[in-house]
Amino acid sequence: MTTTSERVSETFMREASQRVAQSVFDGSRLRVVLLVDVYDGAQQQFLEAYEQLCNQVASVPGHVSDQLCQSIENPSQWLITSEWESAPPFLTWVNSEDHVRMVEPLHSCVRDTRSLRFHVVRETGGPAAAAEPGGRGLQASPRIGDGLVRHALTFTVKPGSEEAVAEILAGYASPESRVDDTTQLCRTSLFMHGNRVVRAIEVRGDLLAALRHVAKQPEVRAVEEAINPYLEQDRDLDDPEAARLFFTRAALPAVHHVTSGQDSADAVRQALYYPAREGCGMRLAELLARQDAAASDDPRTPLLRSTIFQRDDVVVRLVDVREGFDNVAMLGLSEPAEATELAELLEAEALHADRAGAKDGVAAHQLNIPRMDLVTDRRAPDA
Numbered sequence: 001m002t003t004t005s006e007r008v009s010e011t012f013m014r015e016a017s018q019r020v021a022q023s024v025f026d027g028s029r030l031r032v033v034l035l036v037d038v039y040d041g042a043q044q045q046f047l048e049a050y051e052q053l054c055n056q057v058a059s060v061p062g063h064v065s066d067q068l069c070q071s072i073e074n075p076s077q078w079l080i081t082s083e084w085e086s087a088p089p090f091l092t093w094v095n096s097e098d099h100v101r102m103v104e105p106l107h108s109c110v111r112d113t114r115s116l117r118f119h120v121v122r123e124t125g126g127p128a129a130a131a132e133p134g135g136r137g138l139q140a141s142p143r144i145g146d147g148l149v150r151h152a153l154t155f156t157v158k159p160g161s162e163e164a165v166a167e168i169l170a171g172y173a174s175p176e177s178r179v180d181d182t183t184q185l186c187r188t189s190l191f192m193h194g195n196r197v198v199r200a201i202e203v204r205g206d207l208l209a210a211l212r213h214v215a216k217q218p219e220v221r222a223v224e225e226a227i228n229p230y231l232e233q234d235r236d237l238d239d240p241e242a243a244r245l246f247f248t249r250a251a252l253p254a255v256h257h258v259t260s261g262q263d264s265a266d267a268v269r270q271a272l273y274y275p276a277r278e279g280c281g282m283r284l285a286e287l288l289a290r291q292d293a294a295a296s297d298d299p300r301t302p303l304l305r306s307t308i309f310q311r312d313d314v315v316v317r318l319v320d321v322r323e324g325f326d327n328v329a330m331l332g333l334s335e336p337a338e339a340t341e342l343a344e345l346l347e348a349e350a351l352h353a354d355r356a357g358a359k360d361g362v363a364a365h366q367l368n369i370p371r372m373d374l375v376t377d378r379r380a381p382d383a
Contacts, residue, residue: 019296021145021266022257024087028119028139029064032090034080035114042109043075049105050080056102057082062089066113076111085137087119088282090254095311100248114208120223146259148186149207150315152252154307161196161230168226170376175217177380183209189318191271191372195232198252198271198316198372200309224325252316256289256308260296266323267304269279271372274315275347284345285310288317291332303331316372329369339367 021277038046050068057063065080084090093099119139157165169190177185183205191198203210214220224237276284285308292306302325309316319328333339346367 009339020258024255027287029137030084030087031118032082033116036078037112047111060093077231149203150254153250154198154252155250156232157195157230172223174221175219177215189377190375193273193372252309252311255310258296259305267320268323272317273370276313280345284315295332
């Protein structure tokens with residue numbers, strides 16, 4: 001049986017559509033680079049913690065190999081590189097609670113880390129280098145992006161507090177958008193569905209530098225402190241370790257971004273929340289990636305841009321569409337079989353009651369994909 005992942009990968013590898021500016025679903029091998037700054041005198045402790053972690057990671061599906069390197073100039077600087085069969089198994093692991101527990105022994109000896117993820121595009125040397133790029137598990141062609149890095153955070157608030165939280169999140173003063181000469185916070189879009197909050201940001205330049213900059217801004221600190229009493233998961237922003245753990249769990253990475261190559265002055269931003277069945281989040285995100293690819297290839301499409309964010313079983317589709325188009329959930333759904341496949345990956349609450357008892361699939365109109373409520377959408381004046 002051909003899986004969703006295989007179908008998506010085959011399509012992307014064959015067509016290498018220039019409209020797909022970012023995707024983890026093309027089947028390419030993944031190289032992960034982790035830069036680590038170790039506390040002075042903690043090198044041996046770090047090495048022992050790494051060896052324990054390395055033995056655990058070796059059994060993770062999709063893991064191929066890893067290397068640990070120490071700087072020849074500064075013994076406190078280390079580099080960990082790992083190779084994975086493709087991006088989805090790595091993201092499934094790195095976003096899991098198992099990963100949170102695995103890396104815990106490192107925290108006491110590490111001052112700072114920075115994780116970078118790359119698809120392998122070309123390689124030299126060895127017999128495999130003579131084969132076609134697609135046959136070597138390489139990204140078929142370079143992505144042509146728009147200079148923006150996209151990321152999101154998601155968390156839940158206590159039921160009954162939604163209105164108060166929305167008022168706080170809508171009313172804060174915008175922070176300084178310029179980080180430095182090369183980095184700028186360009187746009188922040190904030191949505192809610194029930195008690196779930198999603199904050200999507202667009203950054204030109206260094207995402208990590210922008211996140212750290214925003215976290216220090218007094219306007220942002222004030223709003224974060226104001227919503228603290230309403231959070232389902234307690235946090236203490238004055239405790240660096242507690243804050244790091246909260247934002248690690250809240251991270252909602254962008255796994256796919258596509259553009260139709262068109263633009264419109266009256267573009268409308270919408271977000272849809274797709275509650276996946278347990279363990280089906282990545283497959284659901286893959287399927288939506290295929291829908292977006294189909295929608296963007298239609299010259300009459302109302303779709304301007306779409307970004308899919310996914311972590312565990314939380315999937316959010318952020319789209320910019322032409323004004324007046326409201327049927328966003330149906331974009332890219334042209335066949336009943338596609339609607340049935342989507343329904344199989346969704347929690348029961350995302351299906352209309354009239355599907356109950358159906359034995360021959362599900363029609364597109366029977367899908368009940370929740371549209372999130374827009375709380376605020378802000379752009380930097382000079383972005």
